[in-house]
Amino acid sequence: MSTTNTRDLARPAPAKASPAKPRRGLRGSPTFNFWLFTGPFLIGLAIFVYAPILWSLWLSFFEARFTVTPDKFVGFENYTYMLTNDDFVGSLGTFTAFAAFIVPTTWALSLGLALLVNRLRFMRAFFRSVFFLPTACSYVAASMIWKMSIFSGVRFGLMNTVLGWFGIENIAWLADPNPPWYWVVIVSARLWLQAGFYMILFIAALQNIPGELYEAAAIDGAKPGWQTFRYITLPQLRATSTAVVLLLLVAAYQAFDEFYNLLSKTTWGRPPLLELYYKALGESQDYGAGSAGALILTVLICAVTLLQGKLMGFGRGEESK
Amino acid sequence: MTTTMPEVRESTPPPDKPRRVKHGGGVMSSTGLYIATGIAGLLFLVPFYLLVRNALSTDADITGENWKFFPTDIQWGNISELFNDGTVPFAQSLWNSAVVATLHTVGVLLVCSLAGYGLARIPYKHANKVFYAVLGTLMVPTAVTFVPSFVLVSSLGWVDTYQGLIVPGLFSGFTCFLFRQYFLGFPKELEEAARVDGLGYWGAYWRIVVPNSLNFFAAMATITFIQGWNSFLWPLVIGQSPDAWTVQVALSNYMSNQTVIFHMVFMATAFSILPLVFVFLFLQRWLVQGIAQTGIKG
Numbered sequence: 001m002s003t004t005n006t007r008d009l010a011r012p013a014p015a016k017a018s019p020a021k022p023r024r025g026l027r028g029s030p031t032f033n034f035w036l037f038t039g040p041f042l043i044g045l046a047i048f049v050y051a052p053i054l055w056s057l058w059l060s061f062f063e064a065r066f067t068v069t070p071d072k073f074v075g076f077e078n079y080t081y082m083l084t085n086d087d088f089v090g091s092l093g094t095f096t097a098f099a100a101f102i103v104p105t106t107w108a109l110s111l112g113l114a115l116l117v118n119r120l121r122f123m124r125a126f127f128r129s130v131f132f133l134p135t136a137c138s139y140v141a142a143s144m145i146w147k148m149s150i151f152s153g154v155r156f157g158l159m160n161t162v163l164g165w166f167g168i169e170n171i172a173w174l175a176d177p178n179p180p181w182y183w184v185v186i187v188s189a190r191l192w193l194q195a196g197f198y199m200i201l202f203i204a205a206l207q208n209i210p211g212e213l214y215e216a217a218a219i220d221g222a223k224p225g226w227q228t229f230r231y232i233t234l235p236q237l238r239a240t241s242t243a244v245v246l247l248l249l250v251a252a253y254q255a256f257d258e259f260y261n262l263l264s265k266t267t268w269g270r271p272p273l274l275e276l277y278y279k280a281l282g283e284s285q286d287y288g289a290g291s292a293g294a295l296i297l298t299v300l301i302c303a304v305t306l307l308q309g310k311l312m313g314f315g316r317g318e319e320s321k
Numbered sequence: 322m323t324t325t326m327p328e329v330r331e332s333t334p335p336p337d338k339p340r341r342v343k344h345g346g347g348v349m350s351s352t353g354l355y356i357a358t359g360i361a362g363l364l365f366l367v368p369f370y371l372l373v374r375n376a377l378s379t380d381a382d383i384t385g386e387n388w389k390f391f392p393t394d395i396q397w398g399n400i401s402e403l404f405n406d407g408t409v410p411f412a413q414s415l416w417n418s419a420v421v422a423t424l425h426t427v428g429v430l431l432v433c434s435l436a437g438y439g440l441a442r443i444p445y446k447h448a449n450k451v452f453y454a455v456l457g458t459l460m461v462p463t464a465v466t467f468v469p470s471f472v473l474v475s476s477l478g479w480v481d482t483y484q485g486l487i488v489p490g491l492f493s494g495f496t497c498f499l500f501r502q503y504f505l506g507f508p509k510e511l512e513e514a515a516r517v518d519g520l521g522y523w524g525a526y527w528r529i530v531v532p533n534s535l536n537f538f539a540a541m542a543t544i545t546f547i548q549g550w551n552s553f554l555w556p557l558v559i560g561q562s563p564d565a566w567t568v569q570v571a572l573s574n575y576m577s578n579q580t581v582i583f584h585m586v587f588m589a590t591a592f593s594i595l596p597l598v599f600v601f602l603f604l605q606r607w608l609v610q611g612i613a614q615t616g617i618k619g
Contacts (some may be wrong), residue, residue, distance in 0.1 A: 034439050037443060041433060056466070192365065294466065
C-alpha cells in the first residue's frame with residue numbers, strides 16, 4: 001500500500017517543525033497527552049451517551065413504531081401525545097409522591113444512624129457494617145424479600161403476622177391501591193437499601209466538624225442535645241446535606257427496579273421510567289413516543305436539579321475549597 | 322452565637338492534649354444509646370434472616386398457618402435443587418453476572434481514571450470545555466437514556482451479547498468526575514519528581530500515580546462492582562434470551578412465574594447476594610474510606 005510510505009515520510013515533519021522544544025516530541029506535548037488520557041472516555045461518551053440522546057431527539061419527531069428508521073415526520077405529535085397521555089402524566093405524579101416520601105425519610109434516617117453510630121464508644125465498626133450491609137443487596141433481591149416474605153398480603157407474611165398479634169386484619173399490601181399501602185412497601189424497601197450509604201457520607205462529614213466548635217458552644221451556654229445539634233451540627237452538615245438531597249432526588253427519578261418487581265402486574269404506581277419502558281419496549285414498541293417521553297423527563301430533571309441547586313446553594317462548598 | 326463562631330474556629334487547638342469531644346451528645350445515656358442502636362441494627366438484619374430462613378425451609382414451612390421463627394427442618398438439599406433445575410439456567414446467569422460485573426469494573430476503572438487524570442492534571446486550553454461536556458451528562462440520568470441506548474445497541478446487533486451488556490455502561494460521567502476530584506487532591510510533588518527524572522505523563526501516571534492511589538482504586542472498584550452486579554434495567558432490556566440473563570434478571574423471572582416455588586426463589590436470592598456479602602466483608606475498610614473520600618461530602 002502506498003499510503004504507508006507517505007505516512008512514514010510525513011510523520012517526522014511535525015516534530016522537526018517545533019525546534020523550540022528540542023527534547024520534547026509529540027509524546028511530551030500536553031495537548032497530545034490530554035487527548036491520549038481522555039480520548040477513549042470521550043469517544044465512548046460521544047457514542048453511547050451523546051449519540052443516543054441526539055438519535056432520541058430525531059426519533060421523537062417521527063412516527064416510529066417497531067422501527068428505528070422511520071420515514072413519517074409528525075412534528076410535535078409525539079410530545080403532545082405524551083403530555084396528554086394520562087398514564088405518563090400520572091407517572092410524573094407517582095414520581096412526585098415517591099420523592100416526597102423517600103427524600104426526607106432517607107435524609108432523616110441516614111443522618112440519625114450517623115449520629116447514633118458516631119457516638120458509640122465500642123462496636124462502632126460492627127454497627128456501621130450492619131447498617132451498611134443492605135447496600136450489597138440489589139433492588140430485585142430486596143423486592144423479593146419484601147413482596148414474598150415481609151409484606152406478603154396473606155397470613156404468612158411477617159407484617160400481617162405481627163399485626164395479627166394485635167388483632168388487626170390481614171392487609172393486601174400490594175394488591176389494592178385503596179388505601180395505598182403499597183407506598184409503605186416501596187418506601188421501606190428503598191430506605192433499607194440506601195440509608196446505609198448516605199449514613200457513611202454523614203459520618204465522614206460529622207468527623208470533619210472541628211471539636212472546638214462544640215467546646216465554644218458549651219462555653220456560650222448551648223445545652224448539649226437539641227441546641228448543639230440545631231446550631232452547630234446541622235449548619236456544619238449543610239454541604240453534605242445538599243449533596244445527599246441531590247443524589248437522593250436523582251436516584252428517585254431513576255426508580256425502576258423495585259416498582260417493576262413489586263408492582264409489575266398492577267396498573268397503578270408506575271414511575272416515569274417504568275411507563276417509558278412499557279411504552280417503548282412493550283407490545284407497541286413505540287420508539288417515537290418513548291423518545292419524546294424520555295426527553296420531556298430529561299428537561300424536567302434538569303429543571304428540578306437546577307431549582308434545587310438554587311434553593312439549597314449547591315456548589316458553594318465546591319467554591320470555598 | 323453565630324457571630325462568635327468564625328473567631329473560635331481560627332483559634333489554634335491545644336496541640337497535644339488528647340480529649341474526647343461529645344458530638345452533640347448528652348440527651349441519651351450510654352445504655353439508651355446502645356439499646357436504640359441495637360434495635361435499629363436488628364431491624365436492618367431481619368430481611369437477611371428471613372432470606373436465609375426461607376431459603377433453607379420447605380414451602381410448607383414458609384407458607385404455614387402459624388409463622389415460625391425457625392424452620393422445623395433445615396433443607397440443605399434446596400441448594401442442589403436450585404442448580405439442578407432445568408427450567409431456569411441459574412448457574413449460567415450467575416456466570417453472566419460475574420463476567421459482566423468484572424469486565425465492567427475493569428473497564429470503568431481504566432477508562433474513567435485515565436479521563437479523570439487528564440481532566441485534573443494535564444494543562445490544555447480547552448480542558449474546561451471538555452470538563453463541562455462531561456458534567457453535562459450528569460444532568461441526564463443514565464436511566465433516562467435507556468430507550469435511545471437500546472435503539473443504538475440493537476442496531477449494532479449487540480442484543481443478547483456480553484458487549485451489549487458491558488460496553489455502553491463503561492462511560493460513566495460520575496465515576497470520571499469522582500476520579501478527577503480525587504486526582505485534584507493528589508500531591509503534585511510526587512509527579513513532578515517523576516517528570517524531572519524523565520518520565521512522560523503516561524509513565525508518571527502508571528508508575529507513580531496509580532501505585533500511590535491503590536486505596537482509592539480499591540474503593541471505586543468495590544462500588545463499581547456492586548453497581549455492575551446489581552444493575553437491573555439495562556440487563557433486562559438487553560438480555561432477552563434466558564442464556565443472556567444476569568442473575569438479577571433471572572431472579573425477577575422467578576418472581577413473576579405463574580407458579581412460585583418459594584424456597585427456590587429465596588435460595589436463588591441468597592446466591593445472588595452471597596458474592597457481594599463476601600466483597601463487603603473483605604473490602605469494607607476501603608469501601609467506607611473511599612466513599613468518605615469521594616468528595617461528595619462537599
